[in-house]
Amino acid sequence: MITTSLASFIINLHIDGIPLFALEKAKLCFTDFLGVSLRGSREKSSQAIWDTMESIKLSPGDLSKEITVLGHGGGGLLEGCLINGISAHALDLDDGHRIAQLHPGCSVIPAALALAEYHDKSGKEFLEAMVAGYEVAIVLGIMVNPVHRNKGFHSTSTLGVFGAAAAASKILGLNFEETVNALGLAGTQSAGLLESGHSGSMGKHLHAGHAAHSGVISALLAQRGFTGPSSILEGKEGFLKCMCSTIKEKEDLVDNVTSLLGQFHIKDVYLKRYPVCRHLHSSIDSARQIYKELQLKRININQIDHIKVRTYKTAAEHDNYYPETPESLRQSLPLSIAITLCGGDLGVDDVKAISQISPEVRALSQKIAIELDEKLDHLQPHKRPSRVAVTYNKINMGGNELNRYSIEKTTLLPQGESENPFTKEEILHKFQFLNSGYDIRKLEILNEMESLSIRYLMGNFN
Known part of the structure; x- marks a missing residue:
């Protein structure tokens, strides 16, 4: 028994x-x-x-x-x-x-x-x-x-x-x-x-x-x-x-x-x-890596055209684009990624200040598309994989042409696992x-x- x-x-x-x-x-x-x-x-x-x-x-x-x-x-x-x-x-x-x-x-x-x-x-x-x-x-x-x-x-x-x-x-x-x-x-x-x-x-x-x-x-x-x-x-x-x-x-x-x-x-x-649901952490880890590269390239948030997040089923279901309370933000993949891409991290104060989140962060969250990736889903639960791709616009050196670039980062397991x-x-x-x-x-x-x-x-x- x-x-x-x-x-x-x-x-x-x-x-x-x-x-x-x-x-x-x-x-x-x-x-x-x-x-x-x-x-x-x-x-x-x-x-x-x-x-x-x-x-x-x-x-x-x-x-x-x-x-x-x-x-x-x-x-x-x-x-x-x-x-x-x-x-x-x-x-x-x-x-x-x-x-x-x-x-x-x-x-x-x-x-x-x-x-x-x-x-x-x-x-x-x-x-x-x-x-x-x-x-x-x-x-x-x-x-x-x-x-x-x-x-x-x-x-x-x-x-x-x-x-x-x-x-x-x-x-x-x-x-x-x-x-x-x-x-x-x-x-x-x-x-x-x-x-x-x-x-x-x-x-x-x-x-x-x-x-x-x-x-x-x-x-x-x-x-x-x-x-x-x-x-x-x-x-x-x-x-x-x-x-x-x-x-x-x-x-x-x-x-x-x-x-x-x-x-x-x-x-x-x-x-x-991060003070949010664990299923969001791999995506946030990827977003932090991308933030660092954007900073090195001197790309600002307004230049981001769109963001694609491919991940496993449970993580993809955390797709609340309009959280109104700290508790709902902790379950929101779009806003968690947007905050991270704007500031490089996601902390307790970010979550508590949900009523003061800037229009810039809110707008960025609307550029995020979340997709269930069957190949990544098959890796669950032994992995908690997420692939984040940020596509941004940049004017060329001559100033006469707008080019589009992408940065993609994959995290199989977030930091903190054994x-x-x-x-x-x-x-x-x-x-x-x-x-x-x-x-x-x-x-x-x-x-x-x-x-x-x-x-x-x-x-x-x-």
Whole structure:
């Protein structure tokens, strides 16, 4: 049974059995999470959930039991992991896994962090739980996607809840039966629709917080003897049947999950440069290369005649030419490329300033044609390819003839993937760029986090 196989993996995972490369990647992902969440806490969605939780006053009377709510202060266990999850996903700058098609960190880390801080666990215990949660969420994603995603489900939430429950179960030291119950309870709360992102709403942010919150609730209930369905994944009316109905035979999946567990897929988690959907990043990388050449050739934006983007199906579907909110801009390939070609990059401030985007950028976005390229589509999901071609006009030396030229750049995988990773120094720079004024030296404490209390550690991040 798939659910019980996951539970066995969770309870049998120990820090001594986790390879060094997985632990180092976990610490890098945690560093990235902290930087992204601190900056994300200033977003409207994070402030709204903080204000809501404050208004119903769920914070504990015993301040020694408060947990860190990044960017806001302290709060209760459950609202803390909910708010931290929303903050982590609010900028669309959080980590992800290409094949699993989900963002594991924004649900797994808030769940593990909340319980580890509440129970004053060590950094070693936190990392152990974090790796367990990433592995469960990613393995499930590899197993069910792209079928599950193509039905409109947001795997960050629907599968992230299992990862959050796994991490929470590990922190709480649940036994096998309790862990099975926690996974079962998590599965029955699995939710999240991609329409929330496509429509340009903040619902996508809620998905991450909900998954973290539900994972913690599931583990806490299981600890108290609350039972959950042990067949939540493979049952006749379970997750696979209801949310992945065209998936292959369950018997094959049991063998598949067993072989996938323990490969420490956290090693393949990507980190992000741009605060937009990952499917846009290859095109933006290509556009940045073209921008540099245009600058060298002293070509201005008004000389661009047209732009052609050829890419894979999922990326090509992000064709909103008229986004009106920061959330919808994060799903807009045309405007993301136009901003990049005008300024050479795409940052958080560019997205937030959507109401102030210049007519020049808007006009350039209308010159972009997006095409599905079948050859590039066949490379997906192992690659996320995009080919961008910019055609521009230039008057010849004599000044009497207008010539047309093109620059084309192809990106098979955006920067940040395991095949083309960011360095630790680049992630630290990202942290500081997002949180100007923060004393970056405080992050040095993460180098020795295994031996420190999480409660002590988190005192450095508020």
